[in-house]
Amino acid sequence: AEEQLRQSQKMEAVGQLTGGLAHDFNNLLAGISGSLELMGTRIVQGRFSDVDRYMVTAQGATRRAAALTHRLLAFSRRQTLAPKGTDVNALVDGMLDMVRRTVGPAVHVETVGLPDLWPALVDPSQLENALLNLCINARDAMPDGGRIVIETANRRIDHQAARRQDMPAGEYLSLSVSDTGTGMPPEVVAKVFEPFFTTKPLGQGTGLGLSMIYGFAKQSGGQVRIHSEEGRGTTVSIYLPRHRGQAERDEAPPQVGLLSVA
Numbered sequence: 001a002e003e004q005l006r007q008s009q010k011m012e013a014v015g016q017l018t019g020g021l022a023h024d025f026n027n028l029l030a031g032i033s034g035s036l037e038l039m040g041t042r043i044v045q046g047r048f049s050d051v052d053r054y055m056v057t058a059q060g061a062t063r064r065a066a067a068l069t070h071r072l073l074a075f076s077r078r079q080t081l082a083p084k085g086t087d088v089n090a091l092v093d094g095m096l097d098m099v100r101r102t103v104g105p106a107v108h109v110e111t112v113g114l115p116d117l118w119p120a121l122v123d124p125s126q127l128e129n130a131l132l133n134l135c136i137n138a139r140d141a142m143p144d145g146g147r148i149v150i151e152t153a154n155r156r157i158d159h160q161a162a163r164r165q166d167m168p169a170g171e172y173l174s175l176s177v178s179d180t181g182t183g184m185p186p187e188v189v190a191k192v193f194e195p196f197f198t199t200k201p202l203g204q205g206t207g208l209g210l211s212m213i214y215g216f217a218k219q220s221g222g223q224v225r226i227h228s229e230e231g232r233g234t235t236v237s238i239y240l241p242r243h244r245g246q247a248e249r250d251e252a253p254p255q256v257g258l259l260s261v262a
């Protein structure tokens with residue numbers, strides 16, 4: 001029931017924010033239609049002096065409106081997940097070049113992969129997206145450069161911890177991205193999973209990164225934990241359920257034997 005309440009509160013927040021976007025969109029439409037009207041009047045009067053200016057205004061507003069709907073669509077689109085047994089250490093290694101290129105030379109990136117890491121049950125391409133997003137957030141928190149550590153670990157969550165962390169008890173592995181950046185005050189940490197919450201300047205942040213990562217992790221049967229200290233840095237950890245498929249298949253009796261009995 002508590003989870004349901006939380007969910008409905010989240011939906012309400014989405015509704016409010018969607019309403020906000022619709023309002024912005026309407027303002028842009030008003031701007032476009034006003035510019036077109038002025039252009040029309042000038043053309044009828046044969047006075048073309050300001051027509052190009054109105055056109056540029058209308059074009060700019062159109063572009064911004066398109067960007068707005070694009071963002072909204074990207075957010076509302078139901079993510080269909082294709083989970084499978086995934087070696088997260090290998091996934092991280094495969095992303096390292098791309099991550100380094102994305103964060104730039106001022107940010108040092110290192111990995112600490114647990115050697116006996118359990119396989120995860122997760123959609124690998126969604127996890128790649130999430131990892132890149134976390135590294136971009138980390139870079140944005142370190143305008144003067146710094147250090148990113150990408151770390152994997154096996155985690156047993158007992159019933160007590162499970163209640164505390166709002167996830168089922170069981171075996172998980174975690175993928176953590178730590179930075180040496182600005183960190184966040186508790187009131188920001190409390191809001192980072194809300195869609196469209198951002199502290200970044202207009203045009204730089206969508207406020208969708210962490211809310212999408214949260215949705216993806218919950219949908220995968222996992223969780224996202226954040227530890228942040230102002231002035232010291234932030235660690236964001238994605239918990240994913242341990243994949244059991246491989247082990248079950250190994251322990252199953254050989255299929256050939258069963259068939260020959262039948």
Ligand code: ADP
Nearest residue numbers: 137138141198199200205206207208209210234
């Ligand atoms: P966006 O990055 O577009 O703002 P996110 O949902 O990814 O959207 O992040 C929301 C906010 O959370 C950011 O604007 C920032 O204030 C804060 N944040 C996220 N990651 C970090 C981090 N590693 N260090 C400091 N602040 C962060």
